[in-house]
Amino acid sequence: QAKEQGRNSVRFFDPDMEKKVENRSQLEHDLRQAIDNREFLLFYQKKVNAQEELQGYEALIRWPHPEKNMISPADFIPVAEETGLIIPIGDWVLEQACQTLQQFQQNKDTQHLNLSVNVSVKQFRQADFVPKIIAKINHYNIDSSKLELEITESMLMDNLEDTVTKMKELKTIGLAFSLDDFGTGYSSLSYLKNLPLSTLKVDKSFVRDMLIDKEDAAIVETIIALAKTLKLQVIAEGVEQIEQVDTLKKLGCDLFQGFLYSKPQPLE
Ligand code: C2E
Ligand code: MG
Ligand code: MG
Ligand code: MG
Secondary structure, eight states: OHHHHHHHHGGGSOHHHHHHHHHHHHHHHHHHHHHHTTOOEEEEEEEEETTOOEEEEEEEEEEEOSSSSEEOHHHHHHHHHHHTTHHHHHHHHHHHHHHHHHHHHTSTTTTTOEEEEEOOHHHHHOTTHHHHHHHHHHHHTOOGGGEEEEEOHHHHHHOHHHHHHHHHHHHHTTOEEEEEEETSSOOOHHHHTTSOOOEEEEOHHHHHHTTTOHHHHHHHHHHHHHHHHTTOEEEEOSOOOHHHHHHHHHHTOOEEOSTTTOOOBOOO
């Protein structure tokens, strides 16, 4: 009887699920290889101010898989997080970013530019995350006030105390922080007033439909007003149309990022 049930229960194993597990371990294997073979690239997307002057860039990782097409970071970063591979990947991103800032700062036309880097939870939780950053800043001898780390609400939810402690330490040496994808998470608004943040990033999903959906428009307006009240800068991501910029400017948005200005592209 038990054996019978055991055999029957096998039927609950869904072949789609099996495929997913297989794809995942393939992806993990390929990620390890990508780290060893240095397959990643860092792309850069412009951030501009209300006068359309270049303020800086966001660094975005790219993985041109040797056999498949470009794999989106939205697909491999979560796997890198779960497997811990985000640590070597994140180290590489920060190394590249600091090298780029050094290059910017060696030329008077680009020395004012800031560079923001996405940081994931597991990466930030490393016991030696702060000293690692300090070592890179010293090694490349860069003005740390031009380095910005993009964190997400999930990082606050995961461990607020550790996050705030490290943010404060890094702020002391000059780094800036922005809260990415703002409005899509579940963090308490009361966190905001105690965090050493400099910028809120309005999530692109709200910007996308703000001209056609009243609710998205209301959310964008509220986030910008909140940022103003808290004396934070606010940047809209995913800006694709000039009409969005016009409306965002009227609402007091400070910075703009999106395909309208540039796609993420190699530094050259
Ligand atoms: P994110 O940090 O919110 O980055 C913004 C995403 O929006 C990027 O997707 C960018 O290419 C895309 N985007 C920019 N402008 C537009 C636009 O006008 N329209 C549309 N539809 N999309 C636009 P991407 O590069 O695929 O990155 C996805 C996510 O992967 C990022 O979201 C970030 O969370 C993560 N990520 C990317 N690079 C890194 C990295 O170096 N480290 C870590 N930990 N995460 C990264
Ligand atoms: Mg980001
Ligand atoms: Mg975002
Ligand atoms: Mg994000």
